[in-house]
Amino acid sequence: MKIKPLVIANWKLGLDHTQAIILASQVANSQDEFEKFVDLILCPSVISLDAVRQALGSKSFVGLGVQNIYSKPQGSFTGETSILSVKQLGGKFVIIGHSERRKYFAETNEDVAKKTALTLTEGLTPIVCVGETYEERQQQQAEVVVTEQLVQAFEHVTLKASQQIIVAYEPIWAIGTGQAIEPKQAHLMGLVIHQQMLDVFPKEVLQNIRVIYGGSVDGSNVLDFVDGSVLSGVLVGGASQQFESLRALVQAYAKQ
Ligand code: PGA
Numbered sequence: 001m002k003i004k005p006l007v008i009a010n011w012k013l014g015l016d017h018t019q020a021i022i023l024a025s026q027v028a029n030s031q032d033e034f035e036k037f038v039d040l041i042l043c044p045s046v047i048s049l050d051a052v053r054q055a056l057g058s059k060s061f062v063g064l065g066v067q068n069i070y071s072k073p074q075g076s077f078t079g080e081t082s083i084l085s086v087k088q089l090g091g092k093f094v095i096i097g098h099s100e101r102r103k104y105f106a107e108t109n110e111d112v113a114k115k116t117a118l119t120l121t122e123g124l125t126p127i128v129c130v131g132e133t134y135e136e137r138q139q140q141q142a143e144v145v146v147t148e149q150l151v152q153a154f155e156h157v158t159l160k161a162s163q164q165i166i167v168a169y170e171p172i173w174a175i176g177t178g179q180a181i182e183p184k185q186a187h188l189m190g191l192v193i194h195q196q197m198l199d200v201f202p203k204e205v206l207q208n209i210r211v212i213y214g215g216s217v218d219g220s221n222v223l224d225f226v227d228g229s230v231l232s233g234v235l236v237g238g239a240s241q242q243f244e245s246l247r248a249l250v251q252a253y254a255k256q
Pocket of ligand 1: 010170174175176177178214215216217235236237238239
């Protein structure tokens with residue numbers, strides 16, 4: 001059976017609480033259109049997770065995720081987000097190691113590894129972000145950097161048949177710039193990532209790993225990045241934060 005493309009909406013800090021509820025309601029009202037063509041995951045700000053879930057009501061065609069968690073489930077860690085709470089509020093996915101977290105919050109590959117292991121232990125699906133800087137690509141280091149990020153992220157992970165992992169390839173220089181990478185390059189990196197997964201995990205669980213692309217994706221270019229086998233979805237920031245541009249992604253698939 002052909003799998004539907006994955007569209008993961010990373011709302012970042014782009015929407016306030018009220019805007020998040022409105023957008024979730026608009027999505028809920030478009031169930032037929034969305035559900036038919038894509039598997040949608042909404043990742044609002046964690047503070048709006050519960051309200052977004054309520055706005056979606058019984059519309060279980062939408063998966064819910066968060067943009068970060070802390071690497072421990074509980075303890076004296078003022079201001080952090082517990083995966084246990086995320087779980088209780090219906091979150092099923094966790095974005096881990098987004099380049100904005102690595103850049104602005106000094107998140108390391110080691111943090112990514114801990115969060116990935118914890119997410120799987122708690123029965124949620126990690127969306128592990130990897131990607132190189134522009135300089136690293138210019139210096140032909142992109143594959144080395146991404147491979148190293150993957151090796152470290154999955155160092156402590158044994159993937160069970162019931163567990164899933166999503167790897168999002170996001171070249172840092174393509175995020176939020178309107179300058180997506182050449183689709184061919186994204187595809188090539190997708191192959192590198194799959195090869196790396198083959199080195200890390202037993203063959204039986206490889207089907208539980210999806211590789212997707214992120215970085216300046218919108219309705220006009222989304223089809224270039226998803227071939228259904230190497231890259232099977234997209235992680236979208238800017239274009240996912242307004243109903244019409246989110247809908248344009250779905251419509252692109254509908255017209256296919
Ligand atoms: P963008 O963001 O779609 O705005 O480039 C992607 C991301 O940060 O995941």
